[in-house]
Amino acid sequence: MLEIEIFNVEQGFCAAINLGEHHSILIDSGENSSTGFKASNYLLQHHCRSLDCLVLATYTEDHLLGISDLVRESFGHISINFLVANPSIEPDQFPGLDKALRRFGNALTMATDWHPECGKISQTLTVQDITLTFFWNNYPDFKDAHNLSLVTFLSYRDINIIFPSDQQVEGWRSLLKCDDFCDRLRRVNMFVAADHGREEGYCPEVFDFCRPELIIVSNESNQRISPQILNQYQKHSKGSHYGICDQKVLTTYDNGTITISKVLDRLRQVTTQYSDVRS
Numbered sequence: 001m002l003e004i005e006i007f008n009v010e011q012g013f014c015a016a017i018n019l020g021e022h023h024s025i026l027i028d029s030g031e032n033s034s035t036g037f038k039a040s041n042y043l044l045q046h047h048c049r050s051l052d053c054l055v056l057a058t059y060t061e062d063h064l065l066g067i068s069d070l071v072r073e074s075f076g077h078i079s080i081n082f083l084v085a086n087p088s089i090e091p092d093q094f095p096g097l098d099k100a101l102r103r104f105g106n107a108l109t110m111a112t113d114w115h116p117e118c119g120k121i122s123q124t125l126t127v128q129d130i131t132l133t134f135f136w137n138n139y140p141d142f143k144d145a146h147n148l149s150l151v152t153f154l155s156y157r158d159i160n161i162i163f164p165s166d167q168q169v170e171g172w173r174s175l176l177k178c179d180d181f182c183d184r185l186r187r188v189n190m191f192v193a194a195d196h197g198r199e200e201g202y203c204p205e206v207f208d209f210c211r212p213e214l215i216i217v218s219n220e221s222n223q224r225i226s227p228q229i230l231n232q233y234q235k236h237s238k239g240s241h242y243g244i245c246d247q248k249v250l251t252t253y254d255n256g257t258i259t260i261s262k263v264l265d266r267l268r269q270v271t272t273q274y275s276d277v278r279s
Helices: 039-045 067-073 097-104 169-175 179-187 204-208 227-236
Strands: 002-006 015-020 023-027 050-055 120-127 130-136 151-156 159-163 190-192 214-217 249-251 258-262 269-272
Touching: 002 159, 015 039, 023 039, 039 067, 050 120, 050 130, 067 097, 120 179, 151 179, 159 179, 159 258, 169 204, 214 227, 227 249
Parallel strands: 023 050, 159 190, 190 214, 214 249
Antiparallel strands: 002 015, 002 258, 015 023, 120 130, 130 151, 151 159, 258 269
C-alpha cells in the first residue's frame, strides 16, 4: 500500500508518503499554526519509526520550519535513513539547512546522470518499490532559492507525480532544456503546482509535455489561487476516469489535506479532508 498526503499548511509545503510498516518519506516540513500541524508531530502520532527519505526541496525559511524538530526527533523516536537536497548549494546560506546536512549528509551528489545536451544533472533513488528522481538547477547559475528548488518525480505503479517545489518560470525553462526531464514530464498523471499556485510558478511550456489527470495546489498563508491561474490549470488537466477524482484541480485551501492512495492492484484513489468546497 502507498498513501501520499499533501497537507494543508500555512507556511511552506509538506507531503508525507506513507509506505506501511511505520515507514515514511517526507517532502519538506512546512507547518500550520492555526491547526497546530507539524511534520514531526504527525510522524509521531502515526507511529513512524523510520523516515526512509527526507527531501529538503526548497530553501526558504517557511519550507524549513520543522527541520529542527525532525533533527531532534532523529536522536530518539524516528530514524532518518537519508536526506536529499540540491547538492550545488552552500548550506550555510540557508538557515536550518546546514544543521540538517551536517547531521545526515546529502544523498545526492554532483557526479551522476549527467545530461550533455543541456548540462543538467539528475539522480534516481529507489525506496522499497518507489522510484524517486531528482532534478535541479545549479548554483551559481541561479542564486535565488526558488529556482534552486529540488524537483522530485515519484513513480509507483500507476502513480506518476511531480513535486516541483517553488520552481519559477526561469527555473522551469532551464530544466526544460533537458531531454530526460521532458520525457519524465510526459509520464506525469498527477501534477503539484509550483510555488503554491502563484503566477510566478506557472510556466505554460511545461504543459507542452505534460497533460496530467489532476493538478494539486498547496496554498500558502490561507490564500486562494487566482481565478486566472486556476482557469489555466483547469485547461491543462484532462481529468480522471473511473471515479478516481471528480475534479480537475484540487487545492488545500478548498479541500484541506489531499490524499492519494494505492492498494495492491486497485486503481489509485484521491480523497480530501473537506467533502464540500469552501466558500
